[in-house]
Amino acid sequence: MIQSVAVLGAGAVGSYVIWGLSSRNDIRLGVIAEGERAVRLKKDGCVINDTVYHPEVWAPQEAHNVDLLIVCLKYGSLQGALDSIKEIVGEHTTVMSLMNGVDSEEIIGEKVGESHVLYSLIKVASHKEETGYYFDPETTIGIFFGELQAPHDSDRVRAIEHLFQDTGIHYFSTEHILAELWSKFRLNVCNNLPQAILGAGVGCYHDSVHMKAISDGLRKELEAIALAKGIDLTKAGSASVHGSPVPPSARYSTLQDLDAGRHTEIDMFSGALIRMGKELGIPTPYNEYTYHMIKALEEKNDGKFDYTGKINKRTCSK
Known part of the structure; x- marks a missing residue:
């Protein structure tokens, strides 16, 4: 007890x-x-x-x-x-x-x-x-x-x-807790990350073929890694395949972090998949691009790209 x-x-x-x-x-x-x-x-x-x-x-x-x-x-x-x-x-x-x-x-x-x-x-x-x-x-x-x-x-x-x-x-x-864990991981990677780059609600996956294509690319890489690790995602129950119901305007945790100027959990998402992909010899180009984009957005929030008032001598002419 x-x-x-x-x-x-x-x-x-x-x-x-x-x-x-x-x-x-x-x-x-x-x-x-x-x-x-x-x-x-x-x-x-x-x-x-x-x-x-x-x-x-x-x-x-x-x-x-x-x-x-x-x-x-x-x-x-x-x-x-x-x-x-x-x-x-x-x-x-x-x-x-x-x-x-x-x-x-x-x-x-x-x-x-x-x-x-x-x-x-x-x-x-x-x-x-x-x-x-x-x-x-x-x-x-x-x-x-x-x-x-x-x-x-x-x-x-x-x-x-x-x-x-x-x-x-x-x-x-x-x-089947490992299948459940990886099923949620798949939701986070495929639904959490692309909208964070776009800065729009989750309705973007339904309304844009381009956003769906990015989500699908991330999904295929994750599922290939899960398969190589012997994790059968089909074992995940129906209650866990989808997230909690949310409106199209919903902003998941990665975008919430960027909105608030915080660093994200991208190392745990695409960062982990890149590492596992290298260990298993599985290419992860969608996750690599997503990782670097969100890291760059973190840098933007940190003020790294605030060029206001700075003069680039190489592009200025008299």
Whole structure:
């Protein structure tokens, strides 16, 4: 039985977990934070769908040996958080990573031991506004989790099913968690990245044959790599093949990051596929172009191409 849950990363993904588990009065629920962030969370709580939630706030050492650690970080923050994760994980701690991508479990497992990691993913169309985080609980697809090997109906799988039961969290235990992870990865790469370059809502894939062609090119490269790694994407369930319903104006996480002037998770998406493609001898030209374009857009946000007031002597004439 799970009696204590720690959430590392109280952003768009972590908010869904906090929202759901706050309804449980029989567990301790805490957010991992230190310094000014911890002070702010203790004072202001977490605003989710216009409601203020006040989970406990724990430093990593205070959360040591928690029953369940749910990692909801942005990819770029993971390396810096590994020591904290190791400090939290005790002998009986299970770790679920709800991060995007397909390699966070391996990275965490190398730090704390693979036996602690239960593979998982989340599909939630959550976004941040000035007043907090927002998502539609009814249309959210939810959390998938499962063991890599039999027995798939393990004690910890049953414990997490019991934890999520009657919380409002949508959840699915599966025998094909790798196929589910790569199915979500495919959605992110094919739907998240092209719109980020264009700067338009997801309706662009329906309304433009050119955007669809880019998306299809990214898809073919990813599916070739998955096939070479022995991952059968047809095993993914129907609930995970598509994302949560969104309007044509929706802007996924990569474009949200660029809109806000933040660096993206492109290293986890096309960056990872380029690396795997090189290891497997599979060309990835669509992903290479997409990677460099989004990196250039990050540089633009950083002000690298602000040439206002600068004179290019080579192009000026008297």
